[in-house]
Amino acid sequence: MKEFMLLIRNEGDGKSALSPEQQQKFLNDCMVYIQNLIKDGKLKGAQPLVREGKMISGRPGAFKDGPYNESKEIIVGYYHIIAKDMDEAITIAKGNPEFSYIKGARIEVRPIKTVEESTSFVYPKGE
Amino acid sequence: MLVDHFFRHESGKMVSVLTKIFGSQNVDLAEDVVQDSLIEAMEYWQYHDVPDNPSAWLFRVAKNKALNIIHREKYKRQYSNEAAYLLSSGEQSEPADPFSEREIQDDQLRMIFTCCHPSISADSQVALSLKTLCGFSIPEIARAFLTTETNINKRLVRARQMIRDEKIPFEVPKGKDLELRIQAVLETIYLLFNEAYSATKGNDVIRFELCQEAIRLAQMLENENTIKQKGDIFALLSLMFLNTSRFRARQDQEGNLLTMGEQNRLLWDRKLQASGFEYLQKATENTVTGTYYILAAISANYCLAPDYNSTNWENILTLYDCLVEMDHSPVVLLNRAIVLSKITGAQKGLLELERIKNEPQIRTYHLFHSTQAEFFIELGEFEMAISSLIVAAKWAPLESIRVLLKKKISYCKEKISCDSSF
16 A cells, blocks of 8 residues: 555636535535545545745745745645555546536646655655 | 535525625625635535534634725725624624624525615616525526626626615615515516526526525515515415426426426426415415415416316416406416417407507517417418418527427428318
């Protein structure tokens, strides 16, 4: 079993175009989605992210902290899941209701580093 | 799982409460705050779960946003006294919490009377009610009424402008004024209902929901204790329930409109009908005799007949005679002529039609001409029927109706060639 981050990306305020009724339908679908992940023991955590933040760049002594959302697309939340492999993680990501409701929604699937890729060596826990 | 239409209805409640706080001139601000709050809820719950009391969650978010705006725009806008009160009392507004069940109900009623104020045009009243009280979006309203979003938006802008210009207060009228204004509200609700019910195309689901919303608005009036005379409210509710019970039977698989005679009565919703009859009973106990009552009684007569041929036409004709006394419009006379023809024959029906044929709104009304054609067909006068059907097709508002009329024309032509071959 591996861990993955599903990073939800939206363009601008992609959700504001939904009517209250559509918002509710979207939420109902999300509830089913989350419940199923919990039932299968695949959900480790999920959180929304505030759309505004800071982007730190530069180096010590010369930091810049500009606005975060300079690009059109921003990360609006994440699901931290457990899956057998990349394929399963992709399947789980594809099942996210974002794709049915939010125009231009994209999900980035990123494995969390717990294993050395080339040898499958599991990194020792640092306790 | 959230109850059906939770977001829509919560939206209506919150817009009402916030309009009281911001003042009716700022109804657009209230709508914006509510929209933001709903998005906030959606974006949060999407990753967690719906909280135990989603309504309270939403209201707290909305209240916080409202306070924030009032602080920020203190000098930019004029608010009602309510706003100052909310500001001063802050979180400890125990004695008269503006977000209590009772207050919310009152505010929704105030909102109904504000949206349905007689100085706002009828179609703007309908659009504003759907937007603010029922939580429909502009695209949804446009889809339901087969018009453009720009068009609906214009109606909304005009309505809000009128509220500002005329300084329409956010209140329920009192005394004699209340009786008159209730009539205006009922008219708007009936208009909303009819537009949704009689549109022959478009998204069926949303139009059914609109019918339910019309019923919900009328029930808000019904549940209000300060309204003493509720006869007309009961009558309108009865009419809407009885008509809605036939909603699913009115179209065939292809979406063509079916006449009462062609409908499959097994598809009639008996539960809705039962509510309709209950309200009719209540209206009768209140001895009302207005238009809604008679229309409801006519609808009830249709609902009671096990099949079309056993419809009690005498009863319905008597009711139409009463209706004509109150509403002498040619459309009512046209419908009366159809009922009359069931009792005394198509020839009598044709005579009735002769009397209204020159009315301006009748000459371009396709149903007048198709009714005339039906009478001619009954009498075997197919040539005459064809010429009526051609006029009907000319004025038919929808392609699907024209298709049906053309089928009728071919039928008549067949009959004529059959006759001549003998």
